[in-house]
Amino acid sequence: MTTSPGPQSGREPTESGRQRQNWVERRRAKIRAEIERNRRGEYTVPTWVLALALVLIVGGWLALIYLA
Structure with missing residues (x-):
């Protein structure tokens, strides 16, 4: 019985994994900029x-006015 490699095999990133990686890359680019x-x-x-x-x-001015 052969099984096809799933998203957990590490060979192909899942869609959410790609989205997270894209988010991380965009965040790093923003920080770098x-x-x-x-x-x-x-x-x-x-x-x-x-x-x-x-x-x-x-607030400081008001405090000076009311307390003086």
């Missing part, structure tokens, strides 16, 4: 960091 942009000086601060800084500054 971001590192290259940062090295060229095109680094930008994330929006959430700017929003947090604004909230802290406004």
Whole structure:
């Protein structure tokens, strides 16, 4: 009785395996591109960091006004 090689044999990746590999390759390419942009000086601060800084500054001013 001969059995045909299935997806578990390691010879041919499954569709989900190919999708995962493609996802990993796309993720690595994005990271590589971001590192290259940062090295060229095109680094930008994330929006959430700017929003947090604004909230802290406004909160500090309000605290100074109400506590003084």
